[in-house]
Amino acid sequence: MSDYRIEVDRGRCTGIGICESMRDDRFEVDDDGTLVIHDDVVDEDERAEIESIVLSCPASALKLATVVG
Amino acid sequence: MTRLVVVGASLAGLRAVESSRRAGFDGEIVLLGAERHLPYDRPPLSKRYLVGEAEADTWRTEDEIRGELGVDLRLGVAATGLRPADHVVETTDGDVRYDRLIIATGASPRTLPSLPDLDGIVTLRTLDDADDLRRRIVPGSHVTVLGAGFIGSEIASSAEKIGAYATVVEAAPVPLVRAVGDEVGAALARLHPRNGTRLLLGTHIAEYRGERGRVTEVVLSTGEVLTTDVVVVGIGAAPATTWLEGSGIALHDRDGGIVCDETLLTSVPDVWAAGDAVHWPNAAYGRTMRLENWTNASDQGLRAGANAADPEHAAPYATVPYFWSDWYGHRIQFVGVASDEVEFVSGGPDGDRFVALFTDGDRVVAAATLNEPRKIMKLRRLIAERGDRAAALALVNPELVTKE
């Protein structure tokens, strides 16, 4: 079984917030435009949904990395 | 084998391809694009790319598109006509047969018939346009932007950052009224003079003067003469659908946009459409609209791709519109569809930070923010859930809730 981890490239993220509009329990843009990820671990069940959020980021700032566990 | 053809290799077209594959479509996919470039992101063209801070952003390499997505990618090929009875798209490279078709040709800049044929009068839509503009806007150059819309305003802001002198000339007394209403349009307009750009409202360009075929001056309706090295015409965009005229696809009377149903199906069987070119009934607002923003083109592309992959389970597309724009380091964000009832509920029209709510009776239908990135998506959700003014106020000003 492997889990996945959401990674954000801070150099690319511009705080546009599309990710937050799709899952506001996981992603939240802060007052100064910084993205906060609440709980970055993703299991198999959520993988497809988080992948579609990764694809939806206009800045291509998100990545879903595999964590061998 | 079933063949899906997608016309327009940009945001909506690429998303449609990705999503049809994800929905299990295992037939052939042909992606046609008029530009020679791989699909790339447009918003940076007036922002970071224009000032030279970023390189062109292509989402996927050619190998990924051809290999992983299994796409027959044909760049530099434009569709010139459609014969639905034969299931054929006519192109500059011959006829292409389809079983299912997605049209994602977007929009092209509007121009004016009265514009003279002078070098230096340009528009900005494509990467090639941006490369051209990058060569023209240099430190010390004089830039005239015709139209104070979002893209024109971003160009002025980028020109300022480069060290050029920008003047924005707008015919309307207040800019951006159709998108954000009078009050917010006026508040945003003030960002220009506060950041060193001259903004002239209620003004138009009466005459263009050139030397040796190149624009050098513009004469304004006020009689003032401006020295200029480049005039950027930023008066909006119109659906790129002239190639569909007479094909049988229903086009909108006013702007030639493609008329779709709620599942993004056009008036012709087996043909869907997505992106800036589309009018469709948006159930979130109970009315038909056409949007020109990134999020909509991406989401419509995803929906059209899934629907074309599995037409029997086609689902409707509805959205609370969202767009952003960056001027002088300030982030403008807008969610919803503007109404006439608007109030600033945090900050004010003269500051560098505000939240404005648009209501229809008690219901919140839209929100505009300046430099309030934490609030906007929460407001989008509230609007999608048909939240009322009191709930929005509590969200925007949580510290006031207990005091009231």
Ligand SMILES: Cc1cc2nc3c(=O)[nH]c(=O)nc-3n(C[C@H](O)[C@H](O)[C@H](O)COP(=O)(O)OP(=O)(O)OC[C@H]3O[C@@H](n4cnc5c(N)ncnc54)[C@H](O)[C@@H]3O)c2cc1C
């Ligand atoms: C400079 C600029 C800045 C922007 N900034 C923002 C922003 O900050 N926020 C935001 O939300 N939105 C922004 N947008 C809008 C956003 O980029 C568009 O909404 C989005 O690109 C629309 O995607 P689309 O795929 O529908 O159309 P397009 O991106 O226009 O793509 C259509 C493609 O189809 C091709 N094509 C056209 N006709 C044919 C044909 N006959 N045959 C084959 N191919 C054809 C075109 O060459 C083009 O590549 C900006 C747009 C521009 C131009």
Ligand code: SF4
């Ligand atoms: S959508 Fe992308 S750019 Fe926007 S906040 Fe999320 S990660 Fe950052």
